[in-house]
Amino acid sequence: MVIFMAKVMGLTGNEAIAYAVKQCNVDVVAAYPITPQTVMVEVISEYIYNGEMDAEFICVESEHSAMSACIGASLAGARVFTGTASQGLALMHEMLYIASGLRCPIVMGVANRALSAPLNIHGDHSDMMGSRDCGWIQIYAENVQEAYDWTIQAFKIAEDPRVLLPVSVNIDGFILSHCVENVFVLEDDVVARFLPPRKPLITIDPTNPITVGAMCLPDYYFEVKFQQFQTLNESLKVIREVTKEYESLSGRKYDVLEAYAMEDAEAAILCIGSTAGTAKEVAKGLRREGKKVGVVKLWVYRPFPQEDLIKALGDVKALAVLDRAFSFGAPFNALCSDVISTLYKYRKDIRVFNCVYGLGGRDITPMEIRGIFEETLEIADTGRLKEYVRFIGVRE
Amino acid sequence: MVLVEVRWHGRGGQGIVTVSRILAQAALLDGKYAQSFPEFGPERRGAPVTGYTRISDEPILIHSQIYNPNIVVVVDPTLIGKVDVIRGLSPKGLVVAHASRGPDELKKILGVSDVSVYTVDAMKIALEVLGRPIYNTAMLGALLKAYPLVTMDSLVKVIRERFPGAVGEKNVAAIKRAYEEAIGVE
Amino acid sequence: MSETGRKMGWKELPIGGYLLEPGSSMKYKTGDWRAFRPIIDQKKCVNCLLCWIYCPDGAIIRLEKNVDVNYDYCKGCGICANECPVKCISMVEEKW
Incomplete structure (x- = not known):
């Protein structure tokens, strides 16, 4: 090369x-x-x-x-x-x-x-x-x-x-x-x-x-x-x-998606854009604590890389999908809908919940991402989903 | 060097974005990884603004704002007391401030103990060296005195590239004088 | 695209619905849309060419001393009959 x-x-x-x-x-x-x-x-x-x-x-x-x-x-x-x-x-x-x-x-x-x-x-x-x-x-x-x-x-x-x-x-x-x-x-x-x-x-x-x-x-x-x-x-x-x-x-490796620390991950975050970097940084810290977490970042959102996604998710038990936009009136927001459709198509049983975050430039902090990881780990452990869609940091 | 996070405080028009970027560019010349970004908002001349710089030996993955800076640089002295400049400052952190008063006095005003404080009269230097009240670059000299975040050589190189000719040389002189004159207490 | 004959599948079609043959719309005989047929009374026609100017489909043919209708493309809108200053064009119902 x-x-x-x-x-x-x-x-x-x-x-x-x-x-x-x-x-x-x-x-x-x-x-x-x-x-x-x-x-x-x-x-x-x-x-x-x-x-x-x-x-x-x-x-x-x-x-x-x-x-x-x-x-x-x-x-x-x-x-x-x-x-x-x-x-x-x-x-x-x-x-x-x-x-x-x-x-x-x-x-x-x-x-x-x-x-x-x-x-x-x-x-x-x-x-x-x-x-x-x-x-x-x-x-x-x-x-x-x-x-x-x-x-x-x-x-x-x-x-x-x-x-x-x-x-x-x-x-x-x-x-x-x-x-x-x-x-x-x-x-x-x-x-x-x-x-x-x-x-x-x-x-x-x-x-x-x-x-x-x-x-x-x-x-x-x-x-x-x-x-x-x-x-x-x-x-x-x-x-x-x-x-x-x-x-x-x-010398720089690209693909349709990037799987970070996914080999033996039990809980993962899937997202697109700059948040993936922050998520990887947080995952790095959690890995040091022995937590089996990973990140999937889609580079290509359309066409949706279905097979690659299934491969990347491996044996993950719980997944948080982060959407930085609303799909008003929809059961899930855009990215999460696509993920769930893909899982259904490939008959893959993963507990998925959708986090809407960062609308209008609201910062997503490493602490918030850590919180999402911890919740995902808990779901991976218990198999129980509390909510399908969550809204990170929104005030009552 | 592990990740160092810097927060800049100033006012719209004082060149906070510029000075943060110059620091990042100098780090780049030193072979480090850097990020420089403003606090995104409707920037208005005179309104308090914030800038951020991250410098590390490793690629920087994080893309959130800086909440626990290691270093705070206060470019505009009138902000002290109006803006919580030490908000989130990490323990054993560093404050570098433009102030005509000494670091001991500033330390008392800020009410901090486990933090190093450096001050420099950047306005005096700017007026004497540049002949104009533009004191953002001088603060880079004071910062380097307090903590060798980047090399002086790289900083000077970036300044000369950014401001070609006499303006660049005057800024270099202001930085070097601020480096000499900045005083600090642990 | 003719309404009769075998229709092409997606693999055969040029990309983006492009029509690579210039002037292929000539193959589309729009004359069968017509409900009323313009008939020109050649004795009354003064060859003023107003019908030729007004026809939105270019279906009026200019001949040496008079005009005629191209029935392959005339949709029977009747604008020619309406505009004719000597009223020499009559619209006659099509009989099938």
Whole structure:
């Protein structure tokens, strides 16, 4: 294995994604600034202005227009990036489905933030969870390094001819978007070799006209959407291939999920994003006390890595699934619903409870996570669940 | 070095985010792992703000805020008595404060015993060296005197990169003078 | 996409519902949607081309000295008859 020399930089999540986008030789960026994503596109626009990046920056009047411009550019064969958060993602909502339906390999950085009302600019997963069924590949980074690494891998995954689907790289708003951390960056030429210029299969081209986005009636719509559905499910294979190739040049191992201390774990926490890091730190401490706890972190949330999850859970007896968003009126919240559906499908009997935490940027503390672990251990011991859904730290 | 957690107290506009980031960048040059992040809120000029820095030899997994800092740096002296600057400070912790009064007196004001206290008159240094009342970088010098969290070489390198030219040199001078002038009690 | 014949399955379809053949809508003969058929009285027609301008489907054919209707695509909306200044187009019910 050849590990290329890497230099270390101190970057925020927003800056790391922007730096990766620069190295990925993106052709078109159409974006509208919104907290906490603002710096992400600000830095990209600086790169373009300084001549460090040869791309077209389209200043649009809304996120709906941003995604529309991205779709057009992507169909024309360009490598396209955009970034957004919260209300911006919500405003894009209808175009998200068109981007995936028209099989545009757009990459989008999302600095996850709460949704109004009431107005809140801080981090939670309400925005992307509200768009979880939009047909995009959805990846959540735990730290700034992962934000950088996944952005580069995202283009490779999206543009693979077996995939041709948009990818969102999610970072927790403020917690990662505004946090400076060590980032080992690859040399420009290493990224260029990993990610050669995009070779689109079909493009919109006046000299060779095709029709894109035509009306599709009941006789064909189902088949077209089924094709998209299958492609998204099968993209897990490509995602894994890309992570293997990326590992060979970065030395950093990625997959569709990460299982931490799960080999002999009896109780575990499953979560996505930056909280996974805090959970691993707490698990490390509990392991030192002899407690058999582990953490499962999903990198890829869509397509949901069902088989990998079952394998990762091993012989766990009790599991706490942490959701940083509400699914109003649902029996469980988004992530937990998916976990429970998977367990049902594979006839796996694990006691599962759902913890909703950190809405609107409320910090989740190591002590709270320790409390969740202790409760999970107790359930593993007694086999008795007290509550199906808990709300961490909410005041009466 | 095991994980060291630093909390910065200042006011919006005093460069708390900047100084926390400079410290993290210097740690990075020393080959350590670092995190720097602000207390996320609607930052307004003049309002009390908080910044955080984590430095460790090992990769830092934790992503919660800092509740039990090892070190507290008070950049704005007027916050003492208004903000609970020693909240959660770990036993045998360290307070580095911008103050015209000495560390003994500050220790009494803060009502702490098992904590080291360092003070420096950063405003005086800033006015004399920089010619402007910008005293955030001087506090880095005082911090280094109290605890060798990062090397002076790395810190100077980061400062020169962040503020090229004469501004950088003046800031380096302010840091070095604060390092000399900071006094502490165990 | 013709309404008769074998329909393609999801594996055969081009991605994203793209139509790779330009102008393939010509294959879709919309004339059978028609309930009323426009009949042009060629003796009264002054070839002013207003019907040609107004037809939303481009189903009016321009000939050397007069116009005619392309019944493969005319949906029978009657706009031509409504706009004709000399009232030479009559809408006649289709009989099957």
